[in-house]
Amino acid sequence: MAMYNIPGSVTTPVPGATPAKAGEVVEQGDGVRTARTVAEVMAQSQAGDVLDELDRELVGLAPVKARIRDIAALLVIDRLRMNQGLQAQTPSLHMSFTGNPGTGKTTVALRMAQILHRLGYIRKGHLVAVTRDDLVGQYVGHTAPKTREVLKKAMGGVLFIDEAYYLYRPDNERDYGQEAIEILMQVMENNRDDLVVILAGYGDRMETFFQSNPGMRSRIAHHLEFPDFAEGELLRIAEMMLEQQNYRFGPGARETFQEYIAHRIRQPQFANARSVRNALDRARLRQASRLFANPDKELTVDDLSTIESPDIRASRVFDLGAAATPNN
Numbered sequence: 001m002a003m004y005n006i007p008g009s010v011t012t013p014v015p016g017a018t019p020a021k022a023g024e025v026v027e028q029g030d031g032v033r034t035a036r037t038v039a040e041v042m043a044q045s046q047a048g049d050v051l052d053e054l055d056r057e058l059v060g061l062a063p064v065k066a067r068i069r070d071i072a073a074l075l076v077i078d079r080l081r082m083n084q085g086l087q088a089q090t091p092s093l094h095m096s097f098t099g100n101p102g103t104g105k106t107t108v109a110l111r112m113a114q115i116l117h118r119l120g121y122i123r124k125g126h127l128v129a130v131t132r133d134d135l136v137g138q139y140v141g142h143t144a145p146k147t148r149e150v151l152k153k154a155m156g157g158v159l160f161i162d163e164a165y166y167l168y169r170p171d172n173e174r175d176y177g178q179e180a181i182e183i184l185m186q187v188m189e190n191n192r193d194d195l196v197v198i199l200a201g202y203g204d205r206m207e208t209f210f211q212s213n214p215g216m217r218s219r220i221a222h223h224l225e226f227p228d229f230a231e232g233e234l235l236r237i238a239e240m241m242l243e244q245q246n247y248r249f250g251p252g253a254r255e256t257f258q259e260y261i262a263h264r265i266r267q268p269q270f271a272n273a274r275s276v277r278n279a280l281d282r283a284r285l286r287q288a289s290r291l292f293a294n295p296d297k298e299l300t301v302d303d304l305s306t307i308e309s310p311d312i313r314a315s316r317v318f319d320l321g322a323a324a325t326p327n328n
Contacts (some may be wrong), residue, residue: 001127004063004110004127004128005126012272019113035079041080047118047119054108055177059233059237059240061103064104064224072115075091080200093218094197094198094219095112097199099225100228101271102272102273102275103227104322109198110127113125123194126156127157128150128160129160130160130162131163134186136179136180140176143180157195158198160198161200163201163202199216229272234261238261242280245284247306247307248305250309255310260317262280280307283312287306288308
């Protein structure tokens with residue numbers, strides 16, 4: 001189980017304000033005007049900063065980003081309705097994220113938690129990431145306390161359940177996953193104003209899971225599908241990862257890594273951005289070994305920051321790629 005605390009969260013002062021009448025300007029106790037426009041809600045909550053950061057942080061994923069903006073728009077308009085004295089029921093915000101590994105599901109969940117907190121829909125804005133092992137026990141009477149302990153930690157924030165379909169194992173009559181599912185569904189219904197649950201995993205397996213658990217499907221309001229990254233997007237992701245660690249591609253290295261991606265994307269167990277990160281880690285390892293082999297050389301900033309083409313081409317992915325080429 002992993003818990004992520006979102007730094008810099010600012011709760012909008014709108015919740016709890018006295019509803020304004022039409023045409024009336026109302027100030028809250030701290031002198032902040034009750035939001036009456038979309039721009040005011042976005043400025044007071046700083047939710048727009050999170051959306052902009054999401055655009056900068058994630059390459060591609062245009063459909064996902066558009067859906068996140070749609071959800072944010074719904075929450076902002078609901079907030080404005082509340083400020084005008086119109087009836088506004090807390091919307092269901094439980095979600096399903098489907099897609100292959102390394103497509104940004106956890107990153108988007110973190111940003112979603114931040115957006116929901118800044119707009120006042122969850123109290124704390126933290127994210128608790130779990131798998132089946134964190135929820136399901138190994139013997140009778142073990143599952144319920146494990147699941148409730150996780151839910152207790154997640155209250156006021158977002159619970160992210162990765163590979164959620166593993167909760168349900170119909171082939172094993174002694175499996176206790178169904179107990180965890182029933183507790184989750186009850187809390188998702190009764191505490192939806194204090195907890196958002198995001199279920200994540202492969203699309204086909206999640207569909208099977210929902211077919212087997214229609215009660216869970218009915219509680220999920222938003223289904224977001226995360227597409228695989230294109231080769232050009234993966235190369236851009238690699239450059240961003242290197243920049244964040246104060247590295248860069250040397251002459252010809254970018255082209256070599258582009259070739260690496262073209263081979264790796266067609267091989268088994270490819271995991272999108274995760275595979276790119278692993279490849280860069282290995283390239284950094286080879287760069288370090290190359291520099292370490294010349295102990296008397298005075299190393300410059302460029303030496304220490306540059307990934308050269310041979311650091312990448314030493315990967316066995318190139319041999320596997322060549323072996324897979326027809327007539328080779």
